[in-house]
Amino acid sequence: MTLKDLNPMPEAVNVIAHPTLADVAAISGVSIKTASRVMNGSTQVSGDTADRVKKAANLVGYRSNRIARELRVGSLSNLVGMVISDLSNPFYAGLAAGAEERLAEEGLDLILATARDDGERERNLIESLLERRVRGLIIVPSGEDYSHLHQERKRGFSFVFADRVAPYLDADSVTVDNRGGITVCLDYLLSQNCKKIAVIADNISIWTASERVEAFKQAILSRRVDTKNTHIVTNIHTSEEAAQATMALLKANPDIDGIIATNDVIALGVGQTISAISPQVKVVSFDLFATANLLGIKTLNHDPRRIGRVSAELLIRRFENPFETNYTSEVLKIELNDATLPQKGAGKSD
Template identity: 30%
Template sequence: MSGNPTMNDVAREANVALKTVSRYVNGETNIGAPLATRIQEAIDALGYRRNLAAASIRPGRTSRMLGLIIGDLSNPYYSTIAGAIESTASDHGYLLTIGSSDEDGRRHDQLVDRLMEQRVDGLIIVPPTGAARDWSKLPPPIPALVFLDRPVDFDQADAVVADNAGGARLATAALAERGGRRIAFVGDSLDISTMRERLAGYRTALIEHGVREDPELVVTDAHRSVDAAVAIRRLLNERAIDGIFAANNRAAVGALMAFRDSGARVPLIGFDDFEAATLSTPAVSVVSHDITLMGEAAAEIVFARLSGDTSARRTHVLPATLVLRGSEDG
């Protein structure tokens, strides 16, 4: 037989009506045992698999799939979130399809289109830093939609985010309270909303503690850990800093690389925990929010919408806490 076997092929093999095969593969139980056995034997012989994508097109049917688009799957932050979403989806009997935008707006748009063509029941999106299509321009219907980590102004979507400004304020305040007066901010592009919020929190803490901000100490082009390491080594060599707020986990890793390479060390607090944080001496202090909870919350919001929740869309803000492990003292 050429091509994939169909239900028509199964019906002919089992010598039963197509409608009977359809009822069987869709889980109906009011089929006699001998007939069910014949159908199953035909399915096994032909290697038939149900086409869920086609089934989802029919009225009342769903794909029982969620789509997730993140910025970079290699980042442990996003892989942890993806794991939490996948586990929650599995608990609800759903599969998860994951794509990485690589922070590119065009690729993000292509992934959105592809997932919607696949008739996914819900979408969880980490918006890219690169310019992407305005969600209001997408024709309906749009599946249940949640923006994760970075909110977007779109009234048909919920969002789950961390308290970025509040967490950055906590971290910077802790460094200032230990005598820091030249505290560096090291992070990624300000095109990322979370970076803008964390910079705002950093600035608030400086003002509250009577510390004048020095623009030379604000680094906003550390896209990778090595970029952060280069910037921090320069600041250490110039003896220009007495503390570092690393605005994401890659910047914190970059700080550890710079400490190792330069032989110098200053107080450090990072934003977002990471696996290696407790392996250094002293262990890295961080502002932390429960990223597993973030993923679980996003998935549960999707399932609530799929179950008929029509309440107003809203942004869910998860609290940030300061976890002090010793690196804040240098």
């Protein structure tokens, strides 16, 4: 088959399931070396020949193997891997969007993988991304052992931890002020004259959840809130679980008048339940999320896109000096979101 054979039958491009450079060379009537030069952008091939090779490549759907080319010439990859917890969670989607935006400014592409808070799965994903020769990694850590990354770092590989810190490994990281943020949440509820306050949190094996629960314990002591007037509910991972936990909490403690939700997923379940059965209860969420105002929930200005951008920025800096042993720990300050809350129970005006 030659290019001349294909011209009258463009549908024939489907004949070759996985076209190779050898197929392109054969169809265009040139050597593999000449076809390779054209596909790699060489100017040492005549215009007519180059056009013929490119046309053949387009007809059969051939694409250059960028990774193989980078290996041959010794150039750096433009791919950055990112391992997050769960892409269906708007928080992590926002974090990824922020990182992708900053990386794109440097001509870098992002590959996403989701670990689902499973340490073993996370390690397998990291190994898979390393095999794909990504230039660096941004990781929302789920595991407990990152010694394998220490070995990669000795070889000049760059990585940054985002949203959480990794245990037993000093590294560049971007987190928010979890303790300060929870104190702001508590102060808001106290300013609303709440007397019986609960916090609902994720599994405390997750670093952020543990930090926020401990922060709540310290904050109620520093604000001299009687611990008898507080409740802590943990191991809540989904909005459905949060809704059920809120129902059970209010049934057992009907005098609760303030709730802190430690993330957006929990806040959604809490808010939906409160709106339906106890609209007088004040709710504040550690995370921003799209329907907070509709549910009458106050939030912090905890923007995941900002974490993503700063994480990408740290990684870009690390590329410049991968063997530097002074690591940067960015802790982003957060405050109450200034958005005005609607009146709970207020009807739509005509």
